[in-house]
Structures are given as structure tokens and as C-alpha cells.
Amino acid sequence: MSLSLQIDRESRCPIYQQIVNQIKRQISIGDLPAGTRLPAVRHLASMLGVTRLTVHNAYAELQADGWVEATVGRGTFVKAGLEVEALLAQHLEHHRHRLHYCSDMHRLLNTGTLLALAYAVPDISLVPSTQILEAFNQIKSDAAALLHYGGQDGDHELRIELTEHLKERGINTLPDNILITSGATQGLALITQTLAQRGDKVLVEVPTYLGQMKVFNVMGVEPVGVPMDEEGVIIEKLIDAIEKHKPKFISLIPNYHNPTGVLMSEERRLAVLDIANHYRIPIVEDDVYGLLTYEEKAPLALKALDKTDNVIYISSVSKTVAPGLRIGYITANAQLLDKFTQLRWATELGGTPLMHRALAIFFREGHFKHHMKRILPIYKERRDAMLSALRRYMPTHSTWTSPRGGLCIWVKLPPKGQYNDLYPAALMRGIVYTPNEAFFTEYSDEYYMRLCFGSQDPSTLETAIHVLAELIYERIELYQPTRITV
């Protein structure tokens, strides 16, 4: 990558400052990686048509600010670690606006310098890339056709495979009753756009995951939180919220909920279905974690109990196979599914048939089942390692969930602690988790962390929890209750 500078001679910003600002920006976004040699002063001055003193002053400022280092006789070089520092600063700024939270987090994690406990994603080293590439190899004769626009519901062969797959989730449906989407996220977006309008309300479990709230936010739909306990959403609160807010739908994650990992009890499932039927409000079930199960046979979908076809089911292969495939699916009553399909066709045409077919082959050849057998014991071991580190290191009065599946643990910190700077302090120690504010529909004065165990090995998880616990202890010591004198 090379330096590219533009000087604006009309600008009120001095030329040397323009050079400084542009070089800093290019370092921050990774265009000038660590170790890049900047052009010699004389050379850059003549290229830009400015005096050597101007360039010299710019380099001196960059050096004084710690962005570059000069070695006599060798030149001026971009210092290491700056991209990460700049991204950290940007992330901390964004972190104040929780809906921006994920966008720069992704870039930050890609620097590979942080221990990521923040993302509920599969471990990249466990993604079955070889089998997926082999599946592409088998496509050869159909490749040209699959590179054309696809049908409006997605690849037929994938829908056949998904029909079998859904049978194992307790859902009996037909290929024609499945719409393939670009991840579960697009599924939720299609449903929201179809069922709700700007200003409408929908019910969500609280806490719930940020991606869902982002969908509602961009569509101007207001999520109203319904509290949950260790069995799932609390029925009395659900009824109150329905009566008060007249929601357009109820969005639930019954299997290994994000962020708590809670598996909704059978009793709650039946009650939720009853209530939704009674008030004639559709339920949207998000089942992306249902197969990531460590203690029991995978729990069936809520939709498996749905006798009135009131549950709109969405899921994807993002948490099991690979999020980058961007393949999800919806099944729902035919009338609604048709509306989702029309909306999807109008806004995105038919998805990516080549990808769909590769996944169909992945299922058909038995790779999916084999892959699940391989990864489940690994994630189970990681979950156990995180739970045991939490028991060993966390201060008393902290509590956490012990999920039987999924990818995250929900930790509540002792009430007497000053945690405002815990998140940046953890980042500075190289650990990133997801803090409270990402998960609540309203302000909460309790402090929670979502810790994801999927992408780190057991000993790294132990180290990370140890460090986090130290930081938490420090903040408990700092705690000073507010005194009010009357």
C-alpha cells in the first residue's frame, strides 16, 4: 500500500497539518500498515510542490505524536500497533451509541490482537471450509445456471434438504413452504417490514440480542421488553405487555437464548402459544442456536408444538456451519410466507443460488451431521472451562447462567461496584466482551456482561476470566455508596 496525499492550497488548514491529518487517517484505516516507510522528505516535498521544511514539520509532528519513528540513515517508518489503538479509540467512542456497537467491533477483532469473548459466533478454525469447497467442486455442470438469477424462494435442492432438516426440529413442512433468506437477520427484517409499520410495537424478551433491536430500529418499530427468568419469558408480564402495547408480533429465542443461554421450559412454551393464539398475535421464533446442545438431544423448535400455524420460524446455518454463507430460512403459514417472498423478491431478487446449492450438497453428503458431531464436544469443553473459571475467579455475589447449549454465558456483577469503565479497562487488557447496554430495551442500573466461549480454547478462556475478575475486584474496592444527607 502506498501513501496518497492531496494538498488543498485554498484550505485554511496549514499544509503541514493537512499532511499530518491524511497520514494519520491512512494509518488508522490500515492503508499504511506498521513498518511502512514514508517517502524521504526531499522526495515528498518535490512530489507535492511544497518546501522541505513543510514536510519536515509534518514528520516531526507525526513522530512527536507517536505515529511514526525515524531511524537515522534509514528513514521514517509507521509504528506498530497504531491501527489497533486508533480502532480502539473509535470503538470506545462508538460504544457510547450502542447500535453502532457491532460495526467497528468486527474490524477490531479482525486485527487479531484481542481475546474475543464478545461475538456469539463459531470458531473460525472449526468452519468446515474443505467440505464446502468440495461441494462447490461437485456443482461444475450446473455452475452457469446457478450463477444466473435464482428462483424467488431459493434453490429447490436446498429447500428439499431443509425440509428433512426441519423434520428433525419437529417441524413438518414442504420444500414449497420454505423461503431461503440471507441469514436469519434478513428473515426477521422481512417479517418486521411485512407485519409492522413505523411506530408499531413488537415484544421481545429482555435481555435480547442487539442484532434484533437494530432491525427494529432501522424500521422505526419499537421493541418492548418482556422480562424473562430461567424458564424463559414470564407469562404474566407477557400478558400485561400484550394488553398495554398491542404488539404486532412477539419475537422469541426459545432455544439457548442470546444472551442468557436459557432454554424455555415445556410449560412456558405451551403457555406462550396459548396466549399468542388467544390474542391472535403471531410469534416469531428464532432458532439459530437450537442445535448447539451440550447436555441433551437437541430440543425441538417451539413451532413443533404449534397447532395453529401461528409461529413464524426463522433459523440459519450461521452458528452451526458458517456465518459468511449468509444462508437462513423461514417457514410460516402459506399466506404470510408468500408476502415475505414477494418482499424479498422485490428487494433482493433470488439470493445466491450457487451458495444455496453448495449447502444443499453439504447436507446431502452427510457433512452437516458429521460436522455437528465434531464441534459439539469442543464447544461443550469450552463452556465448561468458562464456567469453571467463573467459579474460581469471580467475586462473591456475582451470578451467571449455566447454559445447556448455545454460545454465551450471561454474568451479573455484584451490585456494589463501580463498573463504568470496566469495558474500556478490559479492552486495554486485550479482552473484549459485550456489556449491558447492548441487550436492554430500556436503561438498566444492574451490570451484566455477555461472555461468549465459542472462539477461544479452554486455557485462554481461563486467562481471560482471571483478568476480568481482577478488574472487577478493583472496581468493587472503588465502590462508594452515594450518601444523601437530609
Ligand SMILES: Cc1ncc(COP(=O)(O)O)c(C=O)c1O
Ligand atoms: C438469536 C440470533 N439470531 C440471529 C442471529 C444472526 O443470524 P444470521 O447470521 O443468520 O443472520 C444471531 C447472531 O448473533 C443471534 O444471536
